[in-house]
Amino acid sequence: MAVASTETTTLNNVEAVRQTLYEALKNDPRTLVMGEDVGARGNVFLITKGFIEEFGAERVIDTPLAEASIVGIAIGMAMEGLRPIAEIQFADFIYPAFNQIVGEAAKTRYRSNGDYTCPLVIRTPYGGGIRGALSHSVSIEALFYHVPGLKIVAPSFPADIKGLLNAAIEDPDPVLFLEHKKTYRSVKGEVPTGHYTIPIGKADVKKAGTQLTVVSYGLYVHQALDAARQLESEGLSVEVIDLRSIRPMDRTTILESVRKTRKLLIVHEDNKFGGIGAEVSAMVVEDAFFDLDAPIRRLCGPDVPAMGYALTLEEEFMIPTSRMAEAMRDLVAF
């Protein structure tokens, strides 16, 4: 990680996004932000509040309510040399843009054999636990991580957000930047001042351990860490890896960890079937079969279309820290 200074400031996740975008618009004239309500309203989470006044309506575009064109137009801009940062207001609304993301952005470099590239960032808040119900809570990474040509990151610490968003903006290829909305204000951390990037494709061992590897991302990294710390007080040593980057995925860090601990638990909010955990499991079994001392376990969202609005339904969908701790204990004892 290239850090400009050792000075830090305390930010929450949403502030990290905001500041990073601000610095990008300020320092790189090729950048612009575009999406629904990002201009006058300053984004529904106030991420771009004040931007239109400072950078002008030409670089802070309130688009029509048309997700496909938010991405499609951004692709055209990117092909022509701008660095557009498109926003899909909620990940749940991204589906109309699927055609452009998967059929066009992901394939631009490939189909033109490098003649054209698509340095595009698509930012979107995802995830549940905020009474968002069926259309403001989904996780979408599994729909896209399958697609070669796309990059997908999902950091959930403010320092990671800044570094990875900068990296995404500078990346010559399309990056889907996922922000867990529940962590926007609830997660605070130290963020180095000054410009820096974190390489896309590198996971981070947020807590070292010896008896079990836990792989997670998003909101659940924080809960997994809480659970792991609780287990530590019980004398159990659990390693927690924050994937940060869904595609490319840091296979090396995961394998190294599993070779050490011999046990793997994957925890993610997204539905279990076909989720990220499925790929991680397959990857680990393929390459670390003889290092496994227990079956790989996935503790994931239930396979229902979405969490309901009713509190009981949401709580049933979301996994409490105690359940994560239990799963960890089980695997350690296996």
Added chain:
Amino acid sequence: MAKAIESPVLERHGLSDEQLRAMLRNMIMQRTLDNRGFQLNRQGKIPFATGSEGHEGIHAGAAMAFERGRDVLAPYYRDIGLCVGIGMEPLDALLSMFARGADISGGRQFPNHYTNKKLGMLSVSSIIAAQCTHAVGVAYAFKLRKEHDRAVLCTFGDGATSEGEWHEAVNFAAIHKLPVVFLCENNEWAISTPREHQMAIRDIVQKADGYGLPGVIVDGSDPIAVYDVISAAFGRARSGGGPTLVEAKCYRFLSHTTDDDDRTYRTREEIERHRHLDPVPRFEKTLVEHGIMTVADIDAMKKDVLREVNEVTDRAEALPYPEPHELYTNVYEGTHEPWL
């Protein structure tokens, strides 16, 4: 060369003789290349070919209005004449047909799915209307960077105007008065779907009103008329007047591609009824009538085009397919890990 005869008056809209001859050559080149594609397919040498018979007038006229080195073209897959017209080498067309490694897309794309950043030609997708929002994005970049003399020519067929993304693109361009010329090459057929099943209105320009941008109909089999209309649209775009929707009416004389059999959805009589719309003999006649070219000149031109097409056919055919390992390149910038 015979002098121009003024009966009836040829409205050439400022085009010189040389330009007029170049337009015809473009049309002949387009037709010859198309034919060559079908010939190679029937010879079993290439699995697939797309013809654009009937579009030659549109392509020659629009290409003439396009400013090379300044404008950007967002074409679709039936624009071979337009692409050649803005500077694509006929060899590239053949490399694309044969899917050679030397093709700019490295043999990855279908024929007619060109890419050429140097010429300002966006990479073509098979996804209908996908290029429309891209064209708008490019135009936005021109505006943002205050490159006022630059504009985007976005072409598509009649079917594309039904796609939601087409609406989104036109809407956005109109809101922001972007320098885009939306050129619909309306050949009345979207594979087997005739116009009356594609829309309830008669003319596509009727949609322009809905978005607040001007719409112009032009006879697509008249390349000079097309040139005129497109030039005007470009002019409007370059002067900050915003986008224009141009509907160039023509007729698709062939099946959609060599994989389509149009006998299943239209009669030979119908095709023949539209034969008068064939732009090539029409333009030849115009040039001869106005003394810009003789029949012998045209024959010689055709022979020369044929010679050139034969040459590039042989050259392209002799080149190899891409190497298998090239499947893995250009997924991302830099080295491609198989697990990425």
Added chain:
Amino acid sequence: MSTTITMPQLGETVTEGTVAQWLKKVGDSIEKYESFVEVTTDKVNAEVPSPVSGVLTQIIAQEGQTVPTGAPIAVIEEVGGAPAPEPTTSPSEALAAPLAATPAPVPASASAASNGHANGAAPRGGNGVVNAPEILRRVSPAVRRLAREHRVDLVAVRGTGQNGRITANDVLASASQGPSAATATSILEAPLPAPTPDAAKPATASAPKPSYGAPVPGETIPLSQARKIIAQRMVDSKHTAPHAWTMVEVDVSGLWKWRNAEKERFQRDHGYPLTLLPFFVHAAVQSLKAYPLMNARFTDEGILVHREINVGLAVALDSNLIVPVIRDAGQYSISGLAVAAGKLIERARAGKLGADDLSGGTFTVNNTGANGSVLSAPILNGGQAGIVTMEAVVKRPIVTKDDAIAIRSMMNVCLSLDHRVVDGAIASAFLVDLKKRLEAMAPGGTL
């Protein structure tokens, strides 16, 4: 006050348990937490610690009996009772006839252990383990690989994971105990359940049932765990290794004189008897060094030639057969071997052998001669390549070098060998070497 002890639930899905062996008899006093009975279930074998201190006043569930979880198995009277009497056999008496108290004419020389028994006599964790097939079926890739790399036999690794699962750490711990730790090839090597001291037979209130020690004609003696496992071990050994047999006649006249000259002083000085055994073992170790293939084991990956020579001494106790092991026997002098053997046998009689005492053997010696036999065809022990017997010493007329007739003390030495590992040539050469060494022993040698 009386406390009724019930069958504990040893595992979440377990619904019943079998009393494998009572470690205390009626009238014995028990300390709280002291193991007093051994119980097996289909998942786990465990010694059960007493919940109270007192005296065992009633045994309700007999050995071999299966009762549901929660059913009464015994009664303990909570009392500050007198400690149980010590076993009456003294070490020297036990060692006078050092081996084989069983009437069996052909001494079994394979040792056995209860299936999945957690320990030998000593209530300690460790390698007195024989894992049930279900445990071995559920071995993870990591465990398999580590076991292969460290040459650890999974049958004998104690599993600390859920439901007795062998974990990777269990294998590593096993491997770090030394190269011979848990190198049992099979069920054959792990020791039998705790042999009860001779005096400690469980008393029963009812009429004497036929038992191994007291067979009744016409009656079927129920199989104890130990007997079951001995039987299994014997069958496995015979079915796995093609046994071949050979013997030599050894003139132990000099050895006999030497031993007689030393035995009283030795007894006085060390407290243990000096039998022919330590002399024999000492010579055998030398011969094993010269013929290392006799100290080996057949595996699918090749003949594993053991690094150390760990000599097992077949000891028959009551209805049990155990083979305590003198580890790294080559380090001992003859007197050292005598003391080591003496200690082992003493502990065996007291039922206090530990896991280390019973595992890791690479070669076995059986003093069948103590029973009076002159020829024996022993069964190989635990996948070892050889087992040798010392037959009875008998005065015989022999023909000397000068063709004269003389009376000599002759001892036959018999050898069963695993014909996959060695053939007759090597086996005989080994025996001949051993014979030479024994025949060279005479008064004045170094003990």
